[in-house]
Amino acid sequence: MRHGSGPIRAVIIDLDGTMLDTVPDFHVAINRMRAEFGLGAINQESIAAMVGKGSSNLIRGVLALDFDAALVDQHHEAAMRAYQRHYLEINGDYSALYDGVLNGLDAMRAMGLRMACVTNKPLDFAAPLLAKKGLAPYFEIVYGGECLPQKKPHPMPLLQVCSDFALAPGQVVAIGDSSNDAEAARAAGCFVLVVPYGYNHGRPIHETDSDGIVNTLLEAASTIDSHNRGGR
Ligand SMILES: O=C(O)COP(=O)(O)O
Numbered sequence: 001m002r003h004g005s006g007p008i009r010a011v012i013i014d015l016d017g018t019m020l021d022t023v024p025d026f027h028v029a030i031n032r033m034r035a036e037f038g039l040g041a042i043n044q045e046s047i048a049a050m051v052g053k054g055s056s057n058l059i060r061g062v063l064a065l066d067f068d069a070a071l072v073d074q075h076h077e078a079a080m081r082a083y084q085r086h087y088l089e090i091n092g093d094y095s096a097l098y099d100g101v102l103n104g105l106d107a108m109r110a111m112g113l114r115m116a117c118v119t120n121k122p123l124d125f126a127a128p129l130l131a132k133k134g135l136a137p138y139f140e141i142v143y144g145g146e147c148l149p150q151k152k153p154h155p156m157p158l159l160q161v162c163s164d165f166a167l168a169p170g171q172v173v174a175i176g177d178s179s180n181d182a183e184a185a186r187a188a189g190c191f192v193l194v195v196p197y198g199y200n201h202g203r204p205i206h207e208t209d210s211d212g213i214v215n216t217l218l219e220a221a222s223t224i225d226s227h228n229r230g231g232r
């Protein structure tokens with residue numbers, strides 16, 4: 001990360017593809033919804049490429065595999081209701097923490113960093129999921145996709161966290177798995193670190209403009225620590 005901008009005081013961490021591998025949850029809920037519409041099951045890989053821009057976009061994408069634009073519009077509302085019902089029934093049952101997440105969060109907390117989670121997942125999904133996986137206590141703030149007028153890749157949720165923490169964007173690092181996170185961070189003026197193991201719309205993460213690729217959140221913590229120590 002670039003130096004000379006003063007210490008990092010806060011982190012904004014993405015949820016799906018960064019802290020939790022949630023595609024198995026999406027997979028179960030989406031296929032149960034699709035079955036209600038007489039549609040066949042789809043695989044996890046095709047779902048992973050569509051995660052990241054919120055539920056509504058995801059459901060449009062999975063309907064568009066079979067329906068033309070007019071049919072997608074026609075069925076979207078009912079499909080969203082079915083999907084939400086199925087997702088809430090299984091939320092967290094099939095998803096798992098990535099390696100280094102809890103250690104990384106512990107290290108960030110020990111460094112005195114303030115912590116927020118900004119996800120495009122609806123808050124009704126994100127809040128119980130964070131609680132179930134033991135992540136909720138780490139975060140002072142959680143914004144879901146519908147909490148503010150704009151979601152990532154718009155910078156608004158990141159700028160809102162900076163303002164909540166009374167910090168300048170240059171004192172804050174966003175950590176995510178996709179270009180969505182990186183674009184939001186760049187537009188907000190925050191640093192951005194990306195992990196290579198998430199979804200990134202099916203694209204390799206090295207194509208994304210970031211301040212560094214970190215293999216785990218624990219590595220992110222040590223990158224921030226070394227930045228704050230002046231690179232030593
Ligand atoms: O639900 C989504 O679209 C993905 O959410 P994320 O912002 O936590 O990656």
Ligand SMILES: [Mg+2]
Pocket residue numbers: 014015016017018052176177178198
């Ligand atoms: Mg993500």
